[in-house]
Amino acid sequence: DTGVSQDPRHKITKRGQNVTFRCDPISEHNRLYWYRQTLGQGPEFLTYFQNEAQLEKSRLLSDRFSAERPKGSFSTLEIQRTEQGDSAMYLCASSFGQDREFFGPGTRLTVL
């Protein structure tokens, strides 16, 4: 499968713990996006990278959130000191330039 992959698919954690998610984009795609989707809502943009550069961050991305794409390939999204409100599906997508985005299956986070 040469699509976008995300790991883990599900994560259950206790409030206050740190979690890290990984996204592997389609190999030739230079752009990588992170979104968050809560129940009954559409995906909300969090941040995006062009190669290794983080070009935009949404106001939704508080100081507890950090994303990296160190070599312009895979990306990680870390949430520190998780809160119950962080429970959501975290989606990664990639694209080549301004072409359409291909979405991964998402990581479902549950914060107890």
Added chain:
Amino acid sequence: AQSVSQHNHHVILSEAASLELGCNYSYGGTVNLFWYVQYPGQHLQLLLKYFSGDPLVKGIKGFEAESIKSKFSFNLRKPSVQWSDTAEYFCAVSQPYNNNDMRFGAGTRLTVKP
């Protein structure tokens, strides 16, 4: 504020009925327009997109959408739905000359009764 609005939260149709899902956006300037679909248990997939040219675009599975710039709308249509079209549909907008990040509507859940 810039936003994407989908008028219907849940639409229920019988098979063979015609479908139109509304989408309006509040962005000025050049926009790229998309409809994505999420089937139960699957991840988001692109149905169709509009960048420029003919405002009536055709996508997969018999779907089409029309960009009406004067109304800031991009409604999705299908003349005859099937049970397999049951899914959640998301309208999305990006601005190619303004960071190009994509904004989604809240989604419309379509249930097609057999």
